[in-house]
Amino acid sequence: MPVRDRIASSLEDIRRQVNECQRRQNFNGVNELLRQLDTVLRDFTEGQGSLELLSRDLTAAVIETVGEGITLSNKDGYFAVFNPKMQELTGYTREEANSAAGSFLSLLYPDPLKREKAIKGLQEVPVAGGYRDVETSICAKNGIERTLLISSSMLRDASGNEWYLSAYRDITDTKQMMQSLQQHRDHLEELVRARTAELVEANKSLNAEIGERSRAEEALHLANNYNRSLIEVSPDPLVIISFDGIITDVNPAMESVTGRTRDQLLCTDFRNYFTDSEKAGAVCQQVFKDGAVRNFELEIRHGDGHSTPVLYNASVYRDDNAKPLGIVASARDITEQKLMMESLRQAKEEAEAANRTKSEFLANMSHEIRTPMNAIMGFTDLTLRSDLNSEQRKFLQIVKTRSEDLLVLINDILDLSKIEAGKMSFSREIVDLRELVEKLASSLQPQAQLKGLSISWHFDSEVPSSFLVDPLRLRQVLINLLGNSLKFTERGGISVLVKRGDEGNIPESAISTNIKLSDSQTLTLVSSEKPCLLHFIVTDTGIGIPAEKQQKIFESFCQADSSTVRKYGGTGLGLTICTRLVSLMGGKIWVESEPGKGSSFHFTVRLPVQKLNGSALDESEFRVCKLKNIRPLRVLVAEDDPANRALISRLLEDGGHNIKTVTNGLEVLQQIKANTYDLILMDVQMPGMDGLDASRRIRKIKGPNQSIPIIAMTAYAMDADRRRCLESGMDDYLPKPIREASLADKLSRLI
Structure with a gap:
C-alpha cells in the first residue's frame, strides 16, 4: 500500500479514537494516539514528502478536529503545526506564534522562573517515540491563566532535523x-x-x-x-429520630428501658414508647423549632407495662450545609431522684408537721401556764397592796419574784422559737438612742439601789442622736445584759458605754449567726443615710467568767457552771436570744471578763441614721399607768376562767370603773344588743363562741356598737395569735398575765 494511503488510513483511525477519548475524558488515550500519530509522521518523513505537505495533510485530516492543542515545532521556535484548539487555549494564532519566534515562550510564561522550567522541560523531551507529561500554567493572550497538561515527544525528519510534537490539554477546571x-x-x-x-x-x-x-x-x-x-456504651438511653418522628437508631440502654430489641424499635414511631405520646410529640416539635430542649421530663413505657421517669435532652443534628436531618436525644433515668424527692417531700411534710406540733405545743404551753399565772400574779399584786405583816409580805414577794422568773422563762422560750423559725417581727421607728438608754437605765435604778449598786451611762460625742430601729428589740438586748449584770454583781456598779464601732477592733471571737427573717425583712433598714456601726459596752464589777467558758455562755441553756444556776437561777437563754437579735440587726456580740473582777459585754449593731422631729419615744413606754387615772368606763369583760374574771373585775373596780362580766362570745353579743359599753375586754378562747368569732360578728352589727373598742385578753402569746386577733376586728392585744400598768396603758390609748 502506498505510504500516502497508509497515512490516510491511520489518520482516520486516529481521528475516530480521538473523538472516543474526548467523549470518555481519557487523556491517557490521547497520549497513545499521539504515539500513533508519531508513527504516521515517521512513516511519512522516512518515505517522502516535505514539511509543507505534511502540515497541509495533517491539518486537513486530524489536527483540525482534535480536542487538545497540537503543535509541531523546531528548536528555533518555529511552529509547523498550531491547531485551532491551541489557538483557543493561548489566544495566539500560528502566525503570531511564529512571528514571536523564540520569544513566544516569554508571552506564555511572563514569570522567568516558570519560563525557565518550561524550556528545561523541552530539553528533557525523550527521543525515539518516548513521551513526557508536564503540568504547567500559561498566561493566555487575554491575561487568563490556564493550567495545561503537556505531552511531548521529539522526532527527526528525513533531513535529520529535530521536531517537537506536543499535545496540550486544558485541566484548569479539573484543577479547580x-x-x-x-x-x-x-x-x-x-x-x-x-x-x-x-x-x-x-x-x-x-x-x-x-x-x-x-x-x-x-x-x-x-x-x-x-x-x-x-452510643453503645452509654448507660443512658439514646435514640436518633427522623423529622417525622421515626426512630432510625437506638443503643442497648434504649432497648433495655423499653423492653424491646433494636429491630423492634427501628422504623417505628418515637411517640409509641411514652405514657404521654402527645407530650413526646410536642417535645419533638419544640426541638425542631428551638434547636434543642433540656431536662424535659417524660415517662418511657416498658413492654411489660411499667414506666420509667426520665429527663430528656435533645438537639437537632445537621449536615455540612446546616440542613436539619433529625434529632439526637438522650434520656436520664430519674427513678432514684424521684424516690429521693418523694422522700424529701415526705421528710419536709414531717418536719413541717413536727414544727406545727412544736408551735402548737408552745402555744398550748403558753396558754396553760399563762392562764393560772394571770391569777397568781394578779392576786399577789392585789394582796401586796393590803395590810400585811412583814413575814406575809416577804412570802408574797417571793411568790411574785418566782412568778416573774417563770414568765421570763416562757417569754424567752417563745422568743427563741420565733427567731429560729424566722418569725421574729421587727418594727421600724425613729428612736432617740440617748433617750432610750437613759430611760432604760433609770428604770433599773430602784433594783440596783436595793443591792447598793450604781448604774451609769455615757455616749461618745461622735454618736448620732437618732436612728431607725426597733426599740423593743434593742431594749430587749440591753435589758438582758443589764439584768445579768445586776444579777451577778454584789458590789460596785454597772456602766453602759455607746460609741461608734470599728470593724477592725471586733475580735475574732465575736459571735454572729446566720438567722434570717422569713419575710425578708432586713435590719439595716431603708434610709437615705449610710448605716452606722454602733458599739455598746455593758460593764460590771461582778463575779466574772473564766476564759474557757466565755464562748459557752452564748449557747442555749448554758451558763458558766452549775453553781451559778443554783445560786443565781436563770435558764441560760437570755444571751442566746441577745446573740440572735444582734445578728438580725447586722452586728456581733462578745465578752471580755476576768473571774473576780467583772465582765464587759460588747455588741455591735448597724442602724441607719435618721433625723428626729420631737421625742422619738412614747412616754408610755416607761411611765407607770394607773387605772384610776382614766375616766370611769363602762367595761364588758368576757372571760370564762373564774379566777381571771374575778381578777380583771377587781382591778377595774378598784380603778373606779363599772364592770359587767360574761363567760362566752354569745353572751357578749346579747349584752351589746341590750346595753351600751365603752370597751370590751375579750378573752380569745371561750366555750360556745370564742372571742375571735364574737369580734367578727360585732364588726358586722349596724349601729354605734359596731365600732366599740375591743381588747383581746389571751394566754396565747405568739405573733400569729396577735395577727389573728387584729384580723378578726379587735383593736389591740393584751397577753396574759395581765398587769395593771399594761391594762391601764391599753385603755388610755383607746379611750
Whole structure:
C-alpha cells in the first residue's frame, strides 16, 4: 500500500479514537494516539514528502478536529503545526506564534522562573517515540491563566532535523475541582478532629502512613466507629429520630428501658414508647423549632407495662450545609431522684408537721401556764397592796419574784422559737438612742439601789442622736445584759458605754449567726443615710467568767457552771436570744471578763441614721399607768376562767370603773344588743363562741356598737395569735398575765 494511503488510513483511525477519548475524558488515550500519530509522521518523513505537505495533510485530516492543542515545532521556535484548539487555549494564532519566534515562550510564561522550567522541560523531551507529561500554567493572550497538561515527544525528519510534537490539554477546571475537593476534604478532617482528642491523635499518625484521601476516609470511618461505641456504651438511653418522628437508631440502654430489641424499635414511631405520646410529640416539635430542649421530663413505657421517669435532652443534628436531618436525644433515668424527692417531700411534710406540733405545743404551753399565772400574779399584786405583816409580805414577794422568773422563762422560750423559725417581727421607728438608754437605765435604778449598786451611762460625742430601729428589740438586748449584770454583781456598779464601732477592733471571737427573717425583712433598714456601726459596752464589777467558758455562755441553756444556776437561777437563754437579735440587726456580740473582777459585754449593731422631729419615744413606754387615772368606763369583760374574771373585775373596780362580766362570745353579743359599753375586754378562747368569732360578728352589727373598742385578753402569746386577733376586728392585744400598768396603758390609748 502506498505510504500516502497508509497515512490516510491511520489518520482516520486516529481521528475516530480521538473523538472516543474526548467523549470518555481519557487523556491517557490521547497520549497513545499521539504515539500513533508519531508513527504516521515517521512513516511519512522516512518515505517522502516535505514539511509543507505534511502540515497541509495533517491539518486537513486530524489536527483540525482534535480536542487538545497540537503543535509541531523546531528548536528555533518555529511552529509547523498550531491547531485551532491551541489557538483557543493561548489566544495566539500560528502566525503570531511564529512571528514571536523564540520569544513566544516569554508571552506564555511572563514569570522567568516558570519560563525557565518550561524550556528545561523541552530539553528533557525523550527521543525515539518516548513521551513526557508536564503540568504547567500559561498566561493566555487575554491575561487568563490556564493550567495545561503537556505531552511531548521529539522526532527527526528525513533531513535529520529535530521536531517537537506536543499535545496540550486544558485541566484548569479539573484543577479547580480538585482544589474544591481538597477544601471539602480538609473541612471533613476538621470535623473529625473536632469530634474528639483521640481522633486528632489518630489523624496525626495516619498523616504519616497514607495519602490525603485515604486519611480522610479512614478518619471518618474511625469517627463513626468511635461515635457508635459511645452510643453503645452509654448507660443512658439514646435514640436518633427522623423529622417525622421515626426512630432510625437506638443503643442497648434504649432497648433495655423499653423492653424491646433494636429491630423492634427501628422504623417505628418515637411517640409509641411514652405514657404521654402527645407530650413526646410536642417535645419533638419544640426541638425542631428551638434547636434543642433540656431536662424535659417524660415517662418511657416498658413492654411489660411499667414506666420509667426520665429527663430528656435533645438537639437537632445537621449536615455540612446546616440542613436539619433529625434529632439526637438522650434520656436520664430519674427513678432514684424521684424516690429521693418523694422522700424529701415526705421528710419536709414531717418536719413541717413536727414544727406545727412544736408551735402548737408552745402555744398550748403558753396558754396553760399563762392562764393560772394571770391569777397568781394578779392576786399577789392585789394582796401586796393590803395590810400585811412583814413575814406575809416577804412570802408574797417571793411568790411574785418566782412568778416573774417563770414568765421570763416562757417569754424567752417563745422568743427563741420565733427567731429560729424566722418569725421574729421587727418594727421600724425613729428612736432617740440617748433617750432610750437613759430611760432604760433609770428604770433599773430602784433594783440596783436595793443591792447598793450604781448604774451609769455615757455616749461618745461622735454618736448620732437618732436612728431607725426597733426599740423593743434593742431594749430587749440591753435589758438582758443589764439584768445579768445586776444579777451577778454584789458590789460596785454597772456602766453602759455607746460609741461608734470599728470593724477592725471586733475580735475574732465575736459571735454572729446566720438567722434570717422569713419575710425578708432586713435590719439595716431603708434610709437615705449610710448605716452606722454602733458599739455598746455593758460593764460590771461582778463575779466574772473564766476564759474557757466565755464562748459557752452564748449557747442555749448554758451558763458558766452549775453553781451559778443554783445560786443565781436563770435558764441560760437570755444571751442566746441577745446573740440572735444582734445578728438580725447586722452586728456581733462578745465578752471580755476576768473571774473576780467583772465582765464587759460588747455588741455591735448597724442602724441607719435618721433625723428626729420631737421625742422619738412614747412616754408610755416607761411611765407607770394607773387605772384610776382614766375616766370611769363602762367595761364588758368576757372571760370564762373564774379566777381571771374575778381578777380583771377587781382591778377595774378598784380603778373606779363599772364592770359587767360574761363567760362566752354569745353572751357578749346579747349584752351589746341590750346595753351600751365603752370597751370590751375579750378573752380569745371561750366555750360556745370564742372571742375571735364574737369580734367578727360585732364588726358586722349596724349601729354605734359596731365600732366599740375591743381588747383581746389571751394566754396565747405568739405573733400569729396577735395577727389573728387584729384580723378578726379587735383593736389591740393584751397577753396574759395581765398587769395593771399594761391594762391601764391599753385603755388610755383607746379611750
